[in-house]
Amino acid sequence: MHLRERFGLSKRSERPLVYRPVEPIASEIRIELRIHCFSKPRIRKEMSGNRSFSELAVSGKRPPLSTDYTGNVQPRRLKRSHRSLKRSPRFSSLIPTCLVAARQPQFSPKEVAAAMDVSESSVKRWCDNGTIPVIKTAGGHRRITLDALQAFVHANDRCLLKPEVLGLPQLSPDRTTRIDGNEDPLNQNFRDSLAEGDEAACRELMAKKVAAGHTRSEAAESLITDAMHGFGEAWDCNQLDVYQERRGCDIAMRLIYELRSEIPSPPKSAPIAIGGAPEGDPYQLPTMLVELALREVGWNATSLGNDLPMESFVQAAHDYDPQMVWMSVSSVSEPGMFVAAQNQLADSLGEDVPLLIGGRALCDKLRPRLRYTAHCDSLRHLVELAALMRLNRQK
């Protein structure tokens, strides 16, 4: 039977990865483990075969200790961890699980650290402060049960980047391409279509957004930025394959070009704007979106692309003689060199040419070291400023 029907789940809740070991992990239990990467509605866990531990936890009943209780969990230690867990409301529902923990697969902090790609000391710290409930072996070593690990991953939006280290399979073939983000159905559809590579559907949804009264850049920002941010999260959680991200980027670029081509060419009198992403920054979409937004409000805007050496930026400013320059900064690998080059560009533009900057790499630490006229965090902000600049020029 389909999982959704079996557990009465909404379609949306099917999003998490499904790890479905072919072989039972422990001989007496068959576990279907859902590792949750996303922060939106999700299912706790399901176990098939034997009775679910979570059911027992919810009912507050202690599961009976079975005959195959291995004895490597000392009763006194269990009591202690039972008490400390009780103090932590987040894990109160896991208490009975400890009592049957010996029946579950158990992992050392080192193994969990390797699977999550974090340091072993972080995992030990989480164990010691109760964030990950542990049981202890007779020798006093921390052991993390599959249940506890799953609860931790779920509650803290963590991912098992290398599940194979724990003997869990890699990405399940059942994984879906649903991506988290804006709840608007149009956005949801767009994200799903982009993840599936359905370009025609993406195009149709974009047209719908524009037809609903949004400007082209608003529509593109709303749908593409949201989807790409969702892709980033999904990619981070192994939920999305690299090719899906690359393909999504390509489709997004084509859509932006199409939107741009729908805007009439600017008149000769239109003010000129140029911009791009600096050397070392591979991100293409933001600067393309900036170009689209400026064209839409009457600027003769040209994006010079990504990974642009600063000398070339300076040369372009000389050749175009623009009334505005923008710089989109999504990635800075060498802050010192970037700051020096950025300051050089600002100096070359002089006081008369406004330099607008934006992009997710411009953190509070970096910005004060840069020279610029305005920092924008969205296209809307840019469009407002650009409109003001045009007004000032006309006066």
Ligand code: B12
């Ligand atoms: C696609 C993508 C890539 C592609 C880009 C391809 C391309 N042709 O552009 C490639 C493959 C190059 C790539 C590489 C990497 N990526 Co990447 N990537 C992404 C992804 C999924 C989408 C980026 C994107 O296009 N977003 C859409 C744009 C439109 O959104 P935006 O950047 O927020 O821009 C908006 C605003 O910031 C603003 N804005 C931006 N600039 C400007 C400028 C002005 C003037 C104005 C007004 C406004 C403005 O307006 C935009 C529109 O709303 C992001 C996820 C994400 N959160 O964005 C990860 C992401 C950025 N990547 C990430 C990582 C880790 C990497 C890699 C290190 C992966 C690797 N191991 O190799 C490399 C690093 C490359 C580098 N040198 O930095 C991480 C960064 C994590 C971090 N802490 O910094 C992210 C966040 C994914 C994640 N969740 O882990 N990536």
